[in-house]
Amino acid sequence: MTAVTYLEAISQAIREEMRRDESVFLLGEDVGTYGGAFKVSAGFLEEFGPERVIDTPMSETAIIGSAVGAALMGMRPIAEMQYIDFITCGFDQIVNMACKMYWRSGIPLPLVIRGPAGGGTHGGPFHSASPEAWFFHTPGIKVVMPATTYDAKGLLKAAIRDNNPVLYLEHKLLYRLPELREELPSEDYVVPLGKAIIRRRGRHITMLTYGAMVHQCLKAAEQLATEDGLEVEVVDLRSLTPLDRETIKESVKRTNKVLIVHEDTLTGGVGAELAALLAEELFDYLDGPIMRVAAPDAPYPYAPPLEMAYLPGVERIVAVARQLAAY
Amino acid sequence: MSEAERADLLLQIYYYMRLTRAMEDRTRTLFLQGRIVGGVYTAQGHEATTVGAAMTLRDGDCIVPQHRDLGMHLVRGVSPRAVMCQWLARGNAPTLGRDGQLHIGDMHHGVVPMISMLGESLPVACGVALVMKMRRRSTVVLASCGDGATSTGAFHEALNFASVQRLPVVFVIENNGYAYSTPTAKQFAIEQLAQRAVAYGMPGESVDGNDVLAVMEAVGRAVAHARSGQGPALVECRTFRVRGHSEADKADYVSPALRQEWLTRDPIKRFEEYLTAQGLLSAERRREIEARVRSVVDDAVAFAEASPPPDPATVADYVFAPDGPIAIVGEPGATDPRYVNALDTRTGRPFCTMSQVEEAVTRL
Numbered sequence: 001m002t003a004v005t006y007l008e009a010i011s012q013a014i015r016e017e018m019r020r021d022e023s024v025f026l027l028g029e030d031v032g033t034y035g036g037a038f039k040v041s042a043g044f045l046e047e048f049g050p051e052r053v054i055d056t057p058m059s060e061t062a063i064i065g066s067a068v069g070a071a072l073m074g075m076r077p078i079a080e081m082q083y084i085d086f087i088t089c090g091f092d093q094i095v096n097m098a099c100k101m102y103w104r105s106g107i108p109l110p111l112v113i114r115g116p117a118g119g120g121t122h123g124g125p126f127h128s129a130s131p132e133a134w135f136f137h138t139p140g141i142k143v144v145m146p147a148t149t150y151d152a153k154g155l156l157k158a159a160i161r162d163n164n165p166v167l168y169l170e171h172k173l174l175y176r177l178p179e180l181r182e183e184l185p186s187e188d189y190v191v192p193l194g195k196a197i198i199r200r201r202g203r204h205i206t207m208l209t210y211g212a213m214v215h216q217c218l219k220a221a222e223q224l225a226t227e228d229g230l231e232v233e234v235v236d237l238r239s240l241t242p243l244d245r246e247t248i249k250e251s252v253k254r255t256n257k258v259l260i261v262h263e264d265t266l267t268g269g270v271g272a273e274l275a276a277l278l279a280e281e282l283f284d285y286l287d288g289p290i291m292r293v294a295a296p297d298a299p300y301p302y303a304p305p306l307e308m309a310y311l312p313g314v315e316r317i318v319a320v321a322r323q324l325a326a327y
Numbered sequence: 328m329s330e331a332e333r334a335d336l337l338l339q340i341y342y343y344m345r346l347t348r349a350m351e352d353r354t355r356t357l358f359l360q361g362r363i364v365g366g367v368y369t370a371q372g373h374e375a376t377t378v379g380a381a382m383t384l385r386d387g388d389c390i391v392p393q394h395r396d397l398g399m400h401l402v403r404g405v406s407p408r409a410v411m412c413q414w415l416a417r418g419n420a421p422t423l424g425r426d427g428q429l430h431i432g433d434m435h436h437g438v439v440p441m442i443s444m445l446g447e448s449l450p451v452a453c454g455v456a457l458v459m460k461m462r463r464r465s466t467v468v469l470a471s472c473g474d475g476a477t478s479t480g481a482f483h484e485a486l487n488f489a490s491v492q493r494l495p496v497v498f499v500i501e502n503n504g505y506a507y508s509t510p511t512a513k514q515f516a517i518e519q520l521a522q523r524a525v526a527y528g529m530p531g532e533s534v535d536g537n538d539v540l541a542v543m544e545a546v547g548r549a550v551a552h553a554r555s556g557q558g559p560a561l562v563e564c565r566t567f568r569v570r571g572h573s574e575a576d577k578a579d580y581v582s583p584a585l586r587q588e589w590l591t592r593d594p595i596k597r598f599e600e601y602l603t604a605q606g607l608l609s610a611e612r613r614r615e616i617e618a619r620v621r622s623v624v625d626d627a628v629a630f631a632e633a634s635p636p637p638d639p640a641t642v643a644d645y646v647f648a649p650d651g652p653i654a655i656v657g658e659p660g661a662t663d664p665r666y667v668n669a670l671d672t673r674t675g676r677p678f679c680t681m682s683q684v685e686e687a688v689t690r691l
Contacts, residue, residue, distance in 0.1 A: 059450075065447065105432055106673045
């Protein structure tokens with residue numbers, strides 16, 4: 001068994017599901033002959049043929065709309081957005097067509113929309129998006145964002161097998177990160193949607209996070225342990241919808257202090273909802289203000305010094321955690 | 328087709344056109360009586376286009392209709408009761424009161440539910456056709472849109488994708504002169520919308536949309552093209568919206584002369600004159616058909632009026648479908664109740680969009 005990358009885990013999940021279930025197919029820009037902009041589907045065309053690995057025109061509405069039509073027929077399409085930023089071009093198909101379909105017609109829509117999200121790769125304002133809040137806010141679509149190689153495969157398999165639209169956000173910074181290489185089980189497995197995981201145990205502060213920020217939080221937690229003797233608990237949400245309220249609340253009840261960390265911008269972000277949830281339901285347990293570390297309320301910048309200033313990193317997380325600990 | 332079979336077919340078409348008009352007339356009455364709370368969109372004058380286009384289809388084909396396509400729904404077996412339950416927002420309507428109007432569908436009978444963002448159904452039609460192509464079926468998808476929707480990006484993406492993939496889709500454009508108050512001169516700068524087909528590399532033709540037999544011929548050719556595996560085709564049906572965009576719109580932006588001109592081309596009147604001249608529609612047969620239409624509409628309204636409103640306690644329900652196996656629609660055994668998409672899992676009962684046995688209204 002060899003250790004694989006986060007990207008290879010995504011690739012394995014799709015390939016194995018396509019082998020297992022003839023109703024699964026992939027469509028998107030450059031996914032066939034080219035094997036995908038990041039080579040997620042390299043070799044798929046040769047194995048599955050052009051009817052199950054469909055190179056589409058540059059038409060996000062047609063890609064997602066066709067996926068909706070195929071899902072109505074009982075297929076399990078995987079619609080790839082070359083960069084998740086371009087999901088805005090197909091927004092209506094998601095929020096109006098797909099998200100309301102089962103609710104108003106009773107027809108299930110087993111559909112996965114996936115693509116590379118997140119920053120840190122000098123992608124600038126149109127290739128670095130964290131679009132989760134728009135869809136987190138929209139009823140009728142599940143939203144997941146894996147932080148590890150194991151989860152990348154298991155969550156994608158669960159998403160493909162789910163009978164609803166699922167937005168699967170893969171963080172492109174993690175695609176080939178050497179330290180995320182992992183040996184994966186040889187047997188079939190899924191990571192269920194809607195289950196958070198505690199990545200590091202602690203009793204002083206709970207960090208609620210997801211995606212690439214999980215790794216920043218883990219590094220911050222390590223530094224806080226070494227330098228401050230603080231025991232920080234890091235909760236990787238994995239799924240935003242459904243949200244694992246139980247794991248979140250159970251952790252916060254033990255630590256009584258919460259720091260929410262996400263790469264998306266601050267205002268109206270996922271963290272705002274988490275803060276509201278905790279304020280409403282765990283007010284009596286809180287020994288300090290609910291704090292957030294997120295990107296500033298500005299579009300994603302290109303130049304490296306701006307990008308460095310924009311992305312939440314270990315330094316900021318540590319600084320805010322210290323404030324919270326001292327409260 | 329024998330002479331007798333042809334006569335039966337023509338009367339069947341006439342019946343659907345009359346039923347479509349009568350259902351809409353009654354819907355308007357219900358609206359004016361305040362019994363329909365939301366917007367009402369009707370299609371007086373479109374009956375030759377909607378009925379004629381749908382009459383070209385077979386079992387296994389699929390329609391992707393829009394808000395003025397009641398005629399298509401009725402031809403394909405959609406239940407008048409279900410339609411009236413939709414208008415009256417009943418708890419047993421196909422959308423369980425979540426949505427209104429003709430936003431209904433049942434994939435096992437080839438009807439895709441529309442949304443109000445016109446044009447967005449066209450890419451969805453491509454997806455249905457893609458599956459037909461993958462499964463090596465000789466079925467087709469008939470997708471409609473109005474002149475207004477041809478200006479959307481979704482229209483372009485769908486027609487282009489369908490052509491590149493050689494999908495079995497027939498695009499029927501109902502050019503009815505106006506998109507709400509916007510006349511076609513402000514909507515596009517070509518002579519005929521059928522010309523759009525050239526740019527997508529598909530056959531296109533423009534036809535008198537108030538002549539049901541001409542519509543059937545033109546759409547029939549397009550359907551045959553799509554069915555033969557040669558890819559999509561486009562038909563523009565030129566008709567006119569003789570009423571407002573909705574029943575709340577007086578449409579005083581349309582000149583009385585223009586409206587009057589189109590009223591004289593009323594498709595039902597024209598077809599009736601044709602049938603009478605051919606000796607196919609006696610006064611007695613016509614009275615029988617009228618009585619039949621009235622009884623179907625009465626039954627639909629009575630059924631809907633007697634149906635319960637939705638339960639407010641269910642307001643947050645049905646956002647996500649349950650787990651379980653999903654069948655590929657149209658394959659043997661696809662309606663086996665073990666499949667999540669076989670039954671309406673919101674209610675645990677069969678989907679209710681299509682006419683049920685007790686209605687028995689769909690055929691003359």
